[in-house]
Amino acid sequence: MDLIANLALGFQTILCPQNLLYCFLGVLIGTLIGVLPGIGPVQTIAILLPATFALPPVSALIMLAGIYYGAQYGGSTTSVLVNVPGEASSVVTCLDGYQMALQGRAGAALTVSALGSFVSGCFATLLLAVLAIPLSELAFKFGPAEYFSLMVFGLIGSTVFASGSLLKAVGMILFGLILGGVGTDVTSGIQRFSFGIPELADGIGFVPLAMGLFGISEIIKSLERKEKREIIKGKLSGFWLKRKDLKEAAPAVVRGTFIGSFLGILPGGGAILSSFMSYMVEKKVSRNPETFGKGNICGVASPESANNAGAQTSFIPLLTLGIPSNVIMAMMAGAMMIHGIQPGPRVINANPDLFWGVIASMWVGNLMLVILNLPLIGIWVKLLTVPYRVLYPAILLFCCIGIYSVNNNVFDIWLTAILGFLGYLFVKLECEPAPLILGFVLGPLMEENLRRGMLISRGDPSIFFTRPLSLAFLVMAFVLLVVIAVPAIRKKREEAFREEG
Amino acid sequence: MYLKNSKDFKVGLLFIIFGTGVTLSAQLYPIGTAAKMGPGYFPFVLGLMLTILGIAVCLKSLSKGKGLKRKMTLRIRPVTFVLSSIFLFGLLLHPLGIILSTFLLITISSMASDEFNMKIAIFDAFVLILLILIIFVYFLQFQIPVLPAFLRGRS
Numbered sequence: 014m015d016l017i018a019n020l021a022l023g024f025q026t027i028l029c030p031q032n033l034l035y036c037f038l039g040v041l042i043g044t045l046i047g048v049l050p051g052i053g054p055v056q057t058i059a060i061l062l063p064a065t066f067a068l069p070p071v072s073a074l075i076m077l078a079g080i081y082y083g084a085q086y087g088g089s090t091t092s093v094l095v096n097v098p099g100e101a102s103s104v105v106t107c108l109d110g111y112q113m114a115l116q117g118r119a120g121a122a123l124t125v126s127a128l129g130s131f132v133s134g135c136f137a138t139l140l141l142a143v144l145a146i147p148l149s150e151l152a153f154k155f156g157p158a159e160y161f162s163l164m165v166f167g168l169i170g171s172t173v174f175a176s177g178s179l180l181k182a183v184g185m186i187l188f189g190l191i192l193g194g195v196g197t198d199v200t201s202g203i204q205r206f207s208f209g210i211p212e213l214a215d216g217i218g219f220v221p222l223a224m225g226l227f228g229i230s231e232i233i234k235s236l237e238r239k240e241k242r243e244i245i246k247g248k249l250s251g252f253w254l255k256r257k258d259l260k261e262a263a264p265a266v267v268r269g270t271f272i273g274s275f276l277g278i279l280p281g282g283g284a285i286l287s288s289f290m291s292y293m294v295e296k297k298v299s300r301n302p303e304t305f306g307k308g309n310i311c312g313v314a315s316p317e318s319a320n321n322a323g324a325q326t327s328f329i330p331l332l333t334l335g336i337p338s339n340v341i342m343a344m345m346a347g348a349m350m351i352h353g354i355q356p357g358p359r360v361i362n363a364n365p366d367l368f369w370g371v372i373a374s375m376w377v378g379n380l381m382l383v384i385l386n387l388p389l390i391g392i393w394v395k396l397l398t399v400p401y402r403v404l405y406p407a408i409l410l411f412c413c414i415g416i417y418s419v420n421n422n423v424f425d426i427w428l429t430a431i432l433g434f435l436g437y438l439f440v441k442l443e444c445e446p447a448p449l450i451l452g453f454v455l456g457p458l459m460e461e462n463l464r465r466g467m468l469i470s471r472g473d474p475s476i477f478f479t480r481p482l483s484l485a486f487l488v489m490a491f492v493l494l495v496v497i498a499v500p501a502i503r504k505k506r507e508e509a510f511r512e513e514g
Numbered sequence: 515m516y517l518k519n520s521k522d523f524k525v526g527l528l529f530i531i532f533g534t535g536v537t538l539s540a541q542l543y544p545i546g547t548a549a550k551m552g553p554g555y556f557p558f559v560l561g562l563m564l565t566i567l568g569i570a571v572c573l574k575s576l577s578k579g580k581g582l583k584r585k586m587t588l589r590i591r592p593v594t595f596v597l598s599s600i601f602l603f604g605l606l607l608h609p610l611g612i613i614l615s616t617f618l619l620i621t622i623s624s625m626a627s628d629e630f631n632m633k634i635a636i637f638d639a640f641v642l643i644l645l646i647l648i649i650f651v652y653f654l655q656f657q658i659p660v661l662p663a664f665l666r667g668r669s
Binding site for chain 1: 521522524525529533536544547548549551552553554555557560561563564570571588589592596597599600603605607608612616622623627628629646650655656657658666
């Protein structure tokens with residue numbers, strides 16, 4: 014079996030001491046930032062991107078992936094204990110998790126979320142391994158028209174996430190696409206929008222952009238709010254699940270896993286959408302929906318399984334098609350490109366150790382998380398008492414040094430400050446920056462494929478509508494757009510976001 | 515006419531200004547034809563789309579009758595101190611070296627918080643300078659100027 018041989022290669026890669034160490038570091042850092050409200054995986058990956066330069070690409074990606082799914086674990090801890098979601102994806106966990114904690118069942122809630130995450134993580138990893146080869150083979154049949162349409166679909170998908178008006182989200186995509194075009198045009202060698210600044214000849218750096226829009230602006234935003242944290246008092250106990258709990262939670266874990274795995278693959282999907290969706294489904298299928306929000310164990314088990322599954326399956330479109338489906342995957346794409354690897358179907362053949370190593374590392378990382386999370390909860394809770402005013406200057410400092418080290422260039426630090434201001438402006442104007450980042454990453458690719466497609470068809474745009482796969486993507490994009498714009502659904506979507514804020 | 519959503523109106527304006535700017539400056543580069551697109555083609559189209567979208571956002575934010583009036587609350591303190599500390603860090607890193615610029619970054623950015631305390635900020639700065647020297651300079655061997663330029667001698 015190819016699959017077994019491939020997975021064996023993957024485990025061989027991850028089980029060397031160096032990669033194990035970076036996997037461990039990744040999940041540890043991920044859990045840490047998952048616990049701390051105010052910095053999420055996006056900011057952390059942005060901040061740590063430069064630090065991974067010195068590493069071989071395999072170790073770098075293993076570590077960054079670890080941060081992502083580690084944060085899903087950590088986020089649930091604070092949701093349960095403090096009623097403050099460490100991550101957006103654990104917002105719904107607060108609803109029932111905190112109630113369980115108030116009833117003295119905090120231990121059970123944490124155990125079920127850790128176990129649920131582990132089960133779903135294992136399943137998602139397997140799914141990734143199984144789907145990878147057929148999908149990347151499909152991708153080889155793609156011409157420029159298919160790629161262009163797929164990217165349109167992916168970009169429209171990213172607006173599902175954006176709270177607020179659809180028009181604004183589409184505007185942010187365009188903003189990102191334009192920013193992605195800054196720098197030397199590959200085909201003609203002409204420098205665009207560089208204003209004679211030599212540092213802009215290579216385009217706007219991904220690291221300053223990501224850090225400015227997510228890191229810096231988030232810090233400013235948090236500083237405008239007052240700190241408010243109440244940690245649950247009393248001893249944590251009862252980590253072992255009762256048989257009744259287990260019986261109730263097991264089917265919820267399975268449902269959550271499937272929902273998460275499916276939504277993670279779709280563009281715009283990922284951990285956040287998965288957790289919201291699975292909570293809604295759980296409430297629908299439950300025999301006693303009135304107990305939700307009052308400490309129902311299914312309300313913790315299902316979203317926690319779903320967000321972890323979604324976090325992992327969102328790697329599928331990135332690694333097989335080269336299309337990042339959400340911001341974090343855009344970050345991973347950025348990281349791969351910095352290491353000289355073009356994400357896409359070629360990765361699987363050109364760098365099999367990287368591809369299968371990252372997949373196997375997810376399984377190992379999930380195991381580490383279960384072992385790490387349950388005994389260390391006491392330490393994580395203590396961490397919450399570190400005041401933000403001590404924390405954020407340190408974050409700023411690491412940002413600045415990180416940015417500088419990319420090119421040993423102070424221009425990038427200034428650029429980050431400017432983009433940080435832009436990001437702050439967007440926050441104030443209620444514009445979600447996530448579609449912008451996706452547009453930025455996909456911009457150059459989209460332009461290239463559009464130009465190639467039109468060159469092949471001699472300027473006839475119907476090439477995008479006559480090729481069946483390309484048409485299918487465009488139709489899906491259109492349907493998605495309509496679905497988001499339909500008022501009834503939009504209301505639901507806004508409700509979900511209100512709970513978040 | 516009544517401004518229903520002043521935030522959205524500003525977003526629309528931002529899109530229009532940026533969009534027209536891009537559309538106009540894209541014409542500095544060869545546009546080419548649909549079959550053989552020049553470097554100006556893609557930005558030109560995108561800028562145009564953004565402008566149109568901006569107009570739509572603006573129009574949507576205007577409405578007759580009474581609407582939700584939402585105001586932007588801006589707080590000057592966090593923005594100014596955080597951004598200026600980063601900017602200064604970039605400006606002073608080469609002439610002053612990492613030790614002094616870290617000290618300035620930490621103390622200035624600490625002022626952004628409402629609970630600013632000079633003693634804690636200075637203590638924070640010392641701890642972090644030590645950390646930086648150990649992690650980045652000693653272990654990771656980052657190429658960062660450590661001492662101020664006038665103490666560094668020729669290199």
